[in-house]
Amino acid sequence: MNTNDEKIQWHPAFDAALQIEFGDEAKYLEFDPEHLISKKPMQIDVLVKNEKHVKLRKNIGRIFRQYNIIEYKSPEDDLDIDDFYKTYAYACLYKSDTETVDLIPADELTITFVCYHYPRNMLRKLEQDRKFSVEQQDSGIYYLIGDAIPI
Template identity: 25%
Template sequence: MAEPESPALESTTAWHPMLVALLEFYLPSGWRLSPELLLNRMPLRVDIVVLRLVDQPAGDARKLHSIFGHLRNHTLIEHKGPTDDLQPEDVLTLLAYGALYMRHNKLLAPEELCLMVIADRIPAGFAEQVERHRGTFAPLGGGLWRGELNGMLLHGVETREACRQSPTEHLLYTFSRAYLKGAGQILPLDPEETRVYNALYQQVEQFRRQRGTMAMKDYELARQSYEEVLEQLIAQLPPEKLLARLTPEQRLEGLTPEQRFEGLTPEQRFEGLTPEQRFEGLTPEQRFEGLTPEEILRAIPPEVRELIAKKLDR
């Protein structure tokens, strides 16, 4: 008999809190989502659990039908990030999840439970392992798979294909391997998707602050891909919205002193800038170029004028 494997140090891929945030945002009414549900005293933990609330009517999903359209009263979701592959042995993990969950919640009917896998792709080896356990698992098209494992519904979502089938599945591209090679291909995003996309990465940052960078796999990949999309989003903004996102230094970068002040009144030239920012990179002559003595005086804050007057009186 083989020796049992040593338990690995607990770490979470950066994509996991992003998927949790995405599902929570679009979760229909009448359902409850629980991330990282412990199934036993041992470190065996299913990624996401979605429960049907018995005291509320189930609402219709606006988006992510490839996931929410296949929920059962109890749905356990196993998620593989873009850098991880679904393995044949993951079938055994799903079986263990299902059995422990049914035992913990005193479920007798396996048809109440759905086991769901979300990954960039579902390899043939995974489906073959399901068949070895007298189960079934076959593609339906459009990145969706369906079958049965030990009496439980088995549903699969290949993010690389599902994200292309409908605008409602668009954000699943963030969880595909193609996203790491060309994150900008997720564009264009509508205003709601832009807010959601920003919230996904904020979830990653919050998780990192709570547990530390070492507890999160693929953090740098997620950060770089997010920033690539963010740069392109900013580049597509109209001028008035783009200007609002820039720092004073970014607004003036690459401009000559004359270009910086062209068309501005003395007050507008210094509006919103600190004393240091007002004169950064300018010679004394350039700071006052083209201004009359009266205009220069008006641009000086009252307290500075008072200080100058006191020095002159001495």
């Protein structure tokens, strides 16, 4: 029992136990405990909060709920599959990084991508791998159908 206020560091012990568990096969694996995900601080391009739950009429905002994550790509940038997963991860991290459990309900999140070029390869990959479908809602506005989070 830990009687002082210091928190016990369980991850190093878990890492060692995991390597022992793999036994002879551990030599084929690379273990990188507490691997840093990003070299720079993670940041959402734009977070739009709709705290009053106003139903927006503007075409770009019709999908919006209370917490809306927006990823912007400049005219020189393409939107690719890794951008999709990075932004999706940001939405999940935003939902989970709160003072209390489930403070941000998952059904109050949306993800919006803004880009200058139709992301054909990214959409094809999502249709193929995740079975998403793409619906055109308005000129230049498309919804990805098939995920719990509106995109």
